[in-house]
Amino acid sequence: MANDRLRQLEDVEKEIALVLQSAGTIVLELSKEKANANLLDRQLNQFQTSINRVENELSAQIRYLTQVATGQPHEGSTYSARKDCQMALNRAEYARVKLGELARTCEMMLDPQT
Amino acid sequence: MATQRVLPQSKESLLQNYNKRLKDDIRSILDNFTEIIKTAKVEDETQVSRATQAEQDHYEMHVRAANIVRAGESLMKLVSDLKQFLILNDFPSVNDAISHRNQQLRALQEECDKKLISLRDEIAIDLYELEEEYYSSSCGQWDGVELPLCEAFHRQDSWGSSSTTSDPLHPNTEDSDRLGTQESLQRHLNGHGTNTTEQS
Numbered sequence: 020m021a022n023d024r025l026r027q028l029e030d031v032e033k034e035i036a037l038v039l040q041s042a043g044t045i046v047l048e049l050s051k052e053k054a055n056a057n058l059l060d061r062q063l064n065q066f067q068t069s070i071n072r073v074e075n076e077l078s079a080q081i082r083y084l085t086q087v088a089t090g091q092p093h094e095g096s097t098y099s100a101r102k103d104c105q106m107a108l109n110r111a112e113y114a115r116v117k118l119g120e121l122a123r124t125c126e127m128m129l130d131p132q133t
Numbered sequence: 134m135a136t137q138r139v140l141p142q143s144k145e146s147l148l149q150n151y152n153k154r155l156k157d158d159i160r161s162i163l164d165n166f167t168e169i170i171k172t173a174k175v176e177d178e179t180q181v182s183r184a185t186q187a188e189q190d191h192y193e194m195h196v197r198a199a200n201i202v203r204a205g206e207s208l209m210k211l212v213s214d215l216k217q218f219l220i221l222n223d224f225p226s227v228n229d230a231i232s233h234r235n236q237q238l239r240a241l242q243e244e245c246d247k248k249l250i251s252l253r254d255e256i257a258i259d260l261y262e263l264e265e266e267y268y269s270s271s272c273g274q275w276d277g278v279e280l281p282l283c284e285a286f287h288r289q290d291s292w293g294s295s296s297t298t299s300d301p302l303h304p305n306t307e308d309s310d311r312l313g314t315q316e317s318l319q320r321h322l323n324g325h326g327t328n329t330t331e332q333s
Contacts, residue, residue, distance in 0.1 A: 089222070103239070
């Protein structure tokens with residue numbers, strides 16, 4: 020489904036932000052006098068994992084598009100179903116209006132003083 | 134034919150361009166980050182004074198950090214282009230989306246029509262009762278041009294029962310039977326059976 024692929028691409032965007040954030044955290048930690056080795060290791064692992072994930076995911080998407088894309092525009096449409104549905108809703112609305120008129124007429128007949 | 138040959142090539146070249154951008158940006162991020170870490174190492178022996186070396190290192194790190202950010206932005210633009218390409222050219226998912234939407238709209242249309250038909254049936258039952266009441270009273274005499282609903286049902290039933298029963302000239306018993314069933318049906322539907330008899 021298209022939604023899955025688009026959701027995967029949104030996850031890739033978050034991963035790219037994670038790459039930049041972890042790179043910045045590493046440089047910030049190195050700038051201190053006493054750098055925390057554990058934090059450095061964790062951030063470095065995070066950086067490497069994220070950048071590998073970004074590369075693999077985007078390569079997979081481009082490979083899929085190479086297989087699936089043609090040069091032609093898609094000519095599918097939902098117009099006919101939409102038109103039929105619209106006509107059905109118009110029929111229901113017309114019936115509602117007519118019943119409303121009938122109800123008003125009945126009320127007028129029952130109570131002509133108002 | 135010439136135009137058809139041109140379009141797939143542009144799609145191919147577009148996808149190759151995407152690949153190249155991806156490789157270049159990832160390479161740029163990794164190289165610049167590696168160089169920043171290398172430059173962060175403090176060296177004892179320098180060709181120029183420490184202050185100059187520090188200033189140079191500071192400027193180099195600044196530029197490399199800007200390169201990393203630029204590569205990150207370029208990757209985001211690539212993801213946006215891929216999303217656009219996917220929406221326009223991923224035919225399987227576009228077909229799925231179209232068929233799903235068609236199904237939804239058809240289901241809504243069928244439900245609407247089903248409700249209208251049941252409404253029509255209910256109103257027909259009420260109309261039958263009202264016409265029978267009206268045309269059996271003194272003010273409602275039909276001239277035989279427009280057949281009221283109740284009379285149409287009477288005739289239909291008399292045609293159908295003439296072969297089985299021996300007294301087609303006694304519609305009153307059929308009337309009372311039908312009234313009884315129709316009254317019970319009406320009471321079941323809207324509870325106004327007693328009201329109509331009171332009004333007449």
